[in-house]
Amino acid sequence: MVESRPSPPDDDADEGGGIEGGGRGVKPEDAAILLHLERCSHRQTRRTLHDWKEKYEALQQQLSQKAIKLDEVGVRTVGSDLESLHIEQETILNSLESLNSIASSDRLVDELKLREMTISQLRMRVLQLEKDRLDKVPFDAAKEITRLNNNLIQLEKSRDELSIQNFALKSRLSDLTTKIHDPAATYQINKDSISLKESALLHNGKTEHGKVKGVDDPDVVKVLRKATYKVTNDTQKLRQLCSEFDLKEEEYKKRISDLETEVKNLQNESSKQHDKAIREMENRLELTTQKLEAAERYLTNKEEEYNMLKLDIDTLNEENKRLKANLNEMILKEKSLVQEHEERTTRQALLEERFAKLMDENRVLAEDFNRERILRKKYYNQVEEMKGKIRVFCRVRPLSESERERESSDVVATAEDEFTLSLNSQRGLKTFLFDRVFQPHEDQDMVFQDTNALIQSALDGFNVTIMAYGQTGSGKTYTMLGTEGNPGIAPRAFQRLFQLAEGSRARHEVHVCTYMMELYNDKLIDLLKPVSGTENERLEIKRDKKGSVHVQGATVRNVSSSSELCQAFEEGLTNRHTASTKMNVESSRSHLLIVICLTVTSKQTGNVLKGKLTLVDLAGSERVSKSGASADQLKEANSINKSLSALGDVIYALSSESTFIPYRNSKLTMMLQDSLGGNAKTLVFVNVSPAAYNADETLISLMYASRIKQITNNISKNSDNKEITRLKSIICKLKKGEAEEETL
Numbered sequence: 001m002v003e004s005r006p007s008p009p010d011d012d013a014d015e016g017g018g019i020e021g022g023g024r025g026v027k028p029e030d031a032a033i034l035l036h037l038e039r040c041s042h043r044q045t046r047r048t049l050h051d052w053k054e055k056y057e058a059l060q061q062q063l064s065q066k067a068i069k070l071d072e073v074g075v076r077t078v079g080s081d082l083e084s085l086h087i088e089q090e091t092i093l094n095s096l097e098s099l100n101s102i103a104s105s106d107r108l109v110d111e112l113k114l115r116e117m118t119i120s121q122l123r124m125r126v127l128q129l130e131k132d133r134l135d136k137v138p139f140d141a142a143k144e145i146t147r148l149n150n151n152l153i154q155l156e157k158s159r160d161e162l163s164i165q166n167f168a169l170k171s172r173l174s175d176l177t178t179k180i181h182d183p184a185a186t187y188q189i190n191k192d193s194i195s196l197k198e199s200a201l202l203h204n205g206k207t208e209h210g211k212v213k214g215v216d217d218p219d220v221v222k223v224l225r226k227a228t229y230k231v232t233n234d235t236q237k238l239r240q241l242c243s244e245f246d247l248k249e250e251e252y253k254k255r256i257s258d259l260e261t262e263v264k265n266l267q268n269e270s271s272k273q274h275d276k277a278i279r280e281m282e283n284r285l286e287l288t289t290q291k292l293e294a295a296e297r298y299l300t301n302k303e304e305e306y307n308m309l310k311l312d313i314d315t316l317n318e319e320n321k322r323l324k325a326n327l328n329e330m331i332l333k334e335k336s337l338v339q340e341h342e343e344r345t346t347r348q349a350l351l352e353e354r355f356a357k358l359m360d361e362n363r364v365l366a367e368d369f370n371r372e373r374i375l376r377k378k379y380y381n382q383v384e385e386m387k388g389k390i391r392v393f394c395r396v397r398p399l400s401e402s403e404r405e406r407e408s409s410d411v412v413a414t415a416e417d418e419f420t421l422s423l424n425s426q427r428g429l430k431t432f433l434f435d436r437v438f439q440p441h442e443d444q445d446m447v448f449q450d451t452n453a454l455i456q457s458a459l460d461g462f463n464v465t466i467m468a469y470g471q472t473g474s475g476k477t478y479t480m481l482g483t484e485g486n487p488g489i490a491p492r493a494f495q496r497l498f499q500l501a502e503g504s505r506a507r508h509e510v511h512v513c514t515y516m517m518e519l520y521n522d523k524l525i526d527l528l529k530p531v532s533g534t535e536n537e538r539l540e541i542k543r544d545k546k547g548s549v550h551v552q553g554a555t556v557r558n559v560s561s562s563s564e565l566c567q568a569f570e571e572g573l574t575n576r577h578t579a580s581t582k583m584n585v586e587s588s589r590s591h592l593l594i595v596i597c598l599t600v601t602s603k604q605t606g607n608v609l610k611g612k613l614t615l616v617d618l619a620g621s622e623r624v625s626k627s628g629a630s631a632d633q634l635k636e637a638n639s640i641n642k643s644l645s646a647l648g649d650v651i652y653a654l655s656s657e658s659t660f661i662p663y664r665n666s667k668l669t670m671m672l673q674d675s676l677g678g679n680a681k682t683l684v685f686v687n688v689s690p691a692a693y694n695a696d697e698t699l700i701s702l703m704y705a706s707r708i709k710q711i712t713n714n715i716s717k718n719s720d721n722k723e724i725t726r727l728k729s730i731i732c733k734l735k736k737g738e739a740e741e742e743t744l
């Protein structure tokens with residue numbers, strides 16, 4: 001059996017290759033649809049081929065059967081039938097070709113549709129993207145948009161080309177469809193004619209059996225033989241064609257399978273490329289989105305920056321305006337300042353000129369002042385000398401609490417003015433004149449102000465003595481030493497001394513040393529030495545060649561500051577208290593002497609001045625009644641009286657300018673020998689109680705002081721009083737700094 005099969009056209013592969021082009025840039029689902037359509041198309045083609053093949057085989061079978069019969073009967077008409085069959089065979093082959101073409105054309109149509117769909121989808125997406133991106137104004141995306149637009153244009157171009165191809169294919173399809181219809185009809189006609197011929201042959205054959213008409217004719221036999229020969233040849237040819245057809249069919253089958261594989265590969269490739277293209281597109285889209293976002297962020301930042309900068313610029317503009325205004329103001333100020341500066345320079349020159357003049361004047365004044373100071377000092381000392389070098393201040397203490405509470409709180413001693421004190425005693429009203437009378441309300445500071453000048457005298461090389469005289473409890477210790485809250489003359493003098501020394505440090509070097517003595521029962525006790533039995537007995541009062549008194553064996557403490565001096569002073573007082581307790585003696589029954597020796601060396605000349613400040617808190621001056629007193633008390637009272645009398649005698653002798661001064665009558669006067677008389681300056685405080693019950697003792701104290709100064713209310717002494725009053729007025733004027741001519 002020979003099989004004849006239609007062969008597919010050679011350009012089928014090229015047509016199939018179109019899928020690849022169409023598949024590029026197509027979504028996977030689109031590609032799947034495309035593949036499905038393509039497969040359907042192939043299946044349909046194969047089914048058609050199969051149908052045609054079956055029909056062909058049936059025809060072949062019929063033909064072989066007819067050939068056998070012709071061989072047998074030699075029918076001439078079979079040749080024309082065979083020719084018709086050949087034509088029909090060719091027509092079928094052409095139809096097969098057309099069908100293959102149709103299959104390809106269908107695929108192209110589908111592909112075209114798919115491409116159109118893809119294009120429309122792409123366009124939609126592009127439009128969407130364009131819309132989104134144009135809204136977001138990406139500066140950098142402009143290129144991307146342009147590129148996508150170009151792609152779109154290209155896709156549209158390819159779509160147009162495909163549309164043209166589609167149109168051409170459609171027209172070809174319609175032609176082929178017409179052609180297919182024609183062979184089909186021809187085939188039907190042929191089929192019918194063959195059926196008729198076959199039935200005729202069958203009828204003739206049946207007649208042959210029963211002696212066919214004309215077979216015995218040799219011409220007929222000859223023709224039949226020729227026809228049989230021809231049929232045999234044709235059959236061989238047909239068989240050969242069938243075998244060729246089979247070969248071709250195999251080849252086409254192989255080709256189809258190759259093409260299918262290729263299609264599959266292409267599909268895979270296409271799918272891959274499609275995926276890759278999608279991924280690329282997505283990546284690009286993502287990249288573009290990121291770029292867009294970045295651009296947006298950048299834009300937002302820039303906008304914020306711009307706004308900030310705008311604000312800054314506004315602020316700076318305002319600041320600039322303000323600064324300009326300030327600058328103008330400053331320029332104006334500068335101008336005025338320059339003017340002012342010039343004025344000031346002129347004024348400064350004038351002032352400098354004036355200053356130079358003033359400096360000259362000042363120098364002259366300073367010289368004058370120094371001269372005046374020296375003169376004043378001289379006059380002051382002259383006044384002091386005129387006053388007898390001994391000054392007596394009277395201080396009336398206030399009534400104590402207990403005195404105020406007592407019935408006998410009457411005040412009998414009252415200060416009438418700064419210099420006058422009146423005492424209303426049993427002896428009547430008596431008035432006493434002093435260099436100064438301090439009333440009870442006048443405090444330690446006021447008292448010290450009037451003693452201040454004497455401290456300077458000590459530094460000037462004078463021997464200065466300040467002592468307090470009075471009955472027990474009249475305020476001697478309060479005046480000389482004071483209390484913790486109200487320091488007296490001693491601590492104030494210590495401080496003042498070092499203040500003055502510090503003030504003259506540039507010109508002078510001051511060396512200070514001190515010793516403290518207690519004189520009890522005409523016996524000296526070294527207060528800066530711890531109390532230890534007989535050691536004190538070795539203390540001896542000596543005078544050097546220049547007449548300066550010192551206590552041999554006394555503890556002398558060098559001090560360099562007021563605090564050191566105060567410390568030594570406190571130490572001496574503590575020792576005095578300890579010694580008094582040890583001897584069972586009241587401190588008020590002994591004299592206390594604080595001696596401060598000063599050596600002042602001039603740094604310019606090297607001159608050395610030696611001064612001395614002696615502070616004395618005398619023992620109570622009251623009389624002791626002989627009847628009620630013990631032997632010790634009497635001894636004590638005698639010693640005190642003796643020393644106080646000796647002091648009075650010395651001062652009196654000095655005041656009366658006696659040629660003999662009885663210093664040696666007591667250790668007290670011996671100790672004070674260089675501090676009373678000579679160029680010494682002496683200040684005696686007479687402390688009195690204002691209370692009536694002390695009136696007698698007060699009277700005695702005041703009389704003692706009067707004797708010292710020879711100041712009494714005695715009329716015969718008035719001339720003295722007048723002189724003293726005149727001198728006082730001179731002192732007051734000098735203190736106020738009035739011209740010395742007036743004071744003289």
Ligand SMILES: Nc1ncnc2c1ncn2[C@@H]1O[C@H](COP(=O)(O)OP(=O)(O)OP(=O)(O)O)[C@@H](O)[C@H]1O
Nearest residue numbers: 397398471472473474475476477478479588619620
């Ligand atoms: N001017 C004064 N103002 C205030 N109080 C004073 C004044 N004078 C003395 N007194 C007080 O009177 C009391 C007796 O004074 P003070 O001890 O000084 O007397 P005195 O004369 O030193 O006695 P003695 O001889 O016993 O030492 C003390 O309590 C003292 O504080």
